[in-house]
Each structure stands twice: as C-alpha cells, then as structure tokens.
Amino acid sequence: MVFRNALTSIARSATASSRIAVARPLATSFARSPATPFAALTQTRAYHEKVIDHYENPRNVGSFLKTDKNVGIGLVGAPACGDVMKLSIKVNEEGIIEDVRFKTFGCGSAIASSSYMTERVKGMTLEEAGKIKNTEIAQELCLPPVKLHCSMLAEDAIKSAIKNYKSKREATGNRAPGHIEV
Amino acid sequence: MGATTTKTSPTSSPIKLTISSFSTSPTISEQSPPYTSSKLSGNEYHKLSNLALDNLTEYLEGIIEEVDVERLEQLAKESNQVAKRGGPASEWDCEYSSGVLNLRLGSHGTYVINKQPPNQQIWLSSPKSGPKRFDYDREHKVWFSNKEGEVVSLKELLDSELSVAFDSPVDVPLSGEEC
Numbered sequence: 001m002v003f004r005n006a007l008t009s010i011a012r013s014a015t016a017s018s019r020i021a022v023a024r025p026l027a028t029s030f031a032r033s034p035a036t037p038f039a040a041l042t043q044t045r046a047y048h049e050k051v052i053d054h055y056e057n058p059r060n061v062g063s064f065l066k067t068d069k070n071v072g073i074g075l076v077g078a079p080a081c082g083d084v085m086k087l088s089i090k091v092n093e094e095g096i097i098e099d100v101r102f103k104t105f106g107c108g109s110a111i112a113s114s115s116y117m118t119e120r121v122k123g124m125t126l127e128e129a130g131k132i133k134n135t136e137i138a139q140e141l142c143l144p145p146v147k148l149h150c151s152m153l154a155e156d157a158i159k160s161a162i163k164n165y166k167s168k169r170e171a172t173g174n175r176a177p178g179h180i181e182v
Numbered sequence: 183m184g185a186t187t188t189k190t191s192p193t194s195s196p197i198k199l200t201i202s203s204f205s206t207s208p209t210i211s212e213q214s215p216p217y218t219s220s221k222l223s224g225n226e227y228h229k230l231s232n233l234a235l236d237n238l239t240e241y242l243e244g245i246i247e248e249v250d251v252e253r254l255e256q257l258a259k260e261s262n263q264v265a266k267r268g269g270p271a272s273e274w275d276c277e278y279s280s281g282v283l284n285l286r287l288g289s290h291g292t293y294v295i296n297k298q299p300p301n302q303q304i305w306l307s308s309p310k311s312g313p314k315r316f317d318y319d320r321e322h323k324v325w326f327s328n329k330e331g332e333v334v335s336l337k338e339l340l341d342s343e344l345s346v347a348f349d350s351p352v353d354v355p356l357s358g359e360e361c
Contacts, residue, residue: 151313
C-alpha cells in the first residue's frame with residue numbers, strides 16, 4: 001500500500017497525479033528538502049480516525065437516476081482542483097430527504113466530508129439540509145486547516161443538489177408523482 | 183435630506199422648481215462596486231499570485247520577528263481568541279514554499295494561503311473564518327471572494343483578522359496597489 005500524503009491537495013494543484021488512496025494514518029514526517037513539493041509541510045499529520053472510518057466504511061455510496069422526478073443531483077468541484085463530489089438526494093412529497101447517495105473523487109477528507117454529509121441530511125427537510133455549514137463538518141471530522149476546503153465543497157454539494165431538485169420540480173410544475181395528464 | 187423649491191411669480195415666467203437633495207448616507211454609487219473576476223493569462227496569474235504571496239510572506243515574517251509572542255499568546259487565551267477551526271498551531275512562524283503559505287500563530291491557529299492555478303484563484307483557510315476562494319479583478323486590482331453575495335477582499339480579511347492576532351494594525355501589501 002502506498003502512503004497517501006495527507007496534504008496532497010497542494011501537490012494536486014501542481015500536478016494531476018493519480019489518486020491512490022490509503023487508509024493508514026500518516027505517521028512519518030516529511031522531508032524538508034526544498035526540492036519536493038511537500039517541503040511546505042513541516043508538521044506531521046495523520047488523518048483523524050473519524051476520517052479514516054468514513055474512508056474505510058463510507059456511508060451511502062452510489063447515485064440515483066437523474067431522470068427520477070424526486071431526485072436532485074449536485075455535482076461540484078473539478079478534477080484539476082483535486083476534488084469532485086456528486087451528491088444525490090431523493091426527496092419525498094413532504095419535502096423530506098428520504099435517501100442520499102454520494103460519489104467522491106478526492107482525498108480522504110473530501111470523501112469523509114461527503115460521506116458524513118449524507119449521514120447528516122438523511123431525514124431532514126430541504127430547508128434544514130441547506131443550512132448545514134462547512135464548519136460543522138470540519139469540526140466533526142477534526143479537519144486540519146488545509147482540508148477545510150473539502151468541508152466547504154460538501155456544503156456546496158448539498159446546496160447544489162437541493163437547487164437541482166427544486167428546479168426540476170419547477171420545470172415539471174410541481175406535479176405529484178402519479179399525476180395523470182388529461 | 184433637504185429640498186428647496188422656488189416659485190417665480192406667475193405673471194413673469196413659468197413656475198421654476200429647484201430641488202436639491204443632501205444625504206448623510208453614501209449613495210449607491212459610492213458603495214463598493216461589485217468585483218468581477220478577470221480572465222488572466224497563465225503568466226499573468228502566476229505573476230500576480232506570486233507577487234501577493236511573496237509580499238505577504240515578507241511582511242508577515244517581519245512582524246513575527248518583532249512581536250512578543252508570549253504576550254500575544256497570553257492575550258489570545260485571555261480574550262478567547264483561540265482557533266475555532268483546525269486546532270492550535272505549535273508555534274508562531276510563517277513559511278512559504280511551492281505556492282503554499284503556512285502562517286502558524288500558536289493558539290490562534292494556522293492560516294493556509296495557497297495558489298490554485300487551475301482556477302486562477304488564491305485559496306485561503308482561516309482558523310477564524312474558514313475556507314474561502316479568491317478571484318482576481320484586474321480593473322480594481324483586488325483579490326476578492328464572493329460567497330453567496332458576501333463580498334470581501336483578501337486584504338480586508340487578512341488585515342482585519344491579523345490585526346487582532348498581532349494586537350496591532352496590520353496592512354498587508356498584496357500588490358502595493360490595492361484600493
């Protein structure tokens with residue numbers, strides 16, 4: 001298994017390196033040689049156990065069909081930046097998110113942030129889900145400073161999914177499923 | 183607001199109306215203009231962002247050398263200014279390498295400011311206000327963030343937060359030309 005640099009986002013912005021993720025905490029310190037892009041990292045930092053947990057046991061992985069009237073999909077981020085999150089919500093007639101799925105391309109913190117988000121929003125109303133702040137995710141997962149952006153992306157993802165769902169509903173005239181066109 | 187009207191005699195000429203208005207609050211045109219992100223060439227982006235981060239590093243290194251860290255630590259704890267995000271840092275220092283600036287301010291936490299070339303942005307992670315992304319407005323020469331209508335410039339944010347941490351007015355020289 002290859003050790004994954006906890007702060008790969010820095011390297012990612014410089015190179016489009018492949019992402020072989022590992023779950024083991026980083027216990028080694030980084031070389032201080034100025035030649036490596038990791039010279040900026042002078043602190044040793046391990047992935048928090050909560051992040052590792054989400055990585056090894058991700059919750060609600062997958063997606064829903066975008067053609068489904070009750071589904072909203074949020075796709076945020078960009079491969080070049082290092083993180084892409086796809087968050088799919090299934091909303092019932094009462095406006096409650098009855099099911100959620102996520103697919104994330106990115107570092108352990110990004111995966112954990114989106115996985116945690118799916119846990120959080122299940123059972124919430126759209127309004128409640130839209131209020132979840134990146135701060136909450138960052139605190140819950142004890143994200144280090146450089147990974148706060150991952151939690152922000154997860155917040156963007158749920159907002160994007162809600163927006164997508166709402167615009168789909170508006171486009172179809174808010175018809176209840178089973179409505180019969182006469 | 184004051185208004186004056188003058189009426190001339192009906193026999194000589196039509197009624198003249200003069201209205202002057204005075205306001206003590208800034209008019210719409212005097213408020214900060216909204217910033218728009220400019221499309222930069224690769225070279226331009228790197229030049230601007232390098233300049234910003236180089237200047238910032240030099241400035242911050244200078245401050246850290248001069249301040250009484252122990253006093254600031256004491257102050258941080260007393261006024262409950264400890265890091266809200268990311269945890270406290272182990273020391274007070276500023277390091278810039280490979281496009282990433284790490285500003286460690288002890289109990290206040292760690293600032294990470296880095297270049298994000300794919301987006302032509304500068305990304306900030308603040309222990310006080312969290313993550314933000316800044317685009318460059320060429321016309322106003324400012325790195326600005328616009329998150330859901332809330333507009334703030336990188337300079338404003340850093341000046342404001344770092345002045346508290348250093349307990350003295352901070353004036354970061356991002357380009358030497360900002361408004």
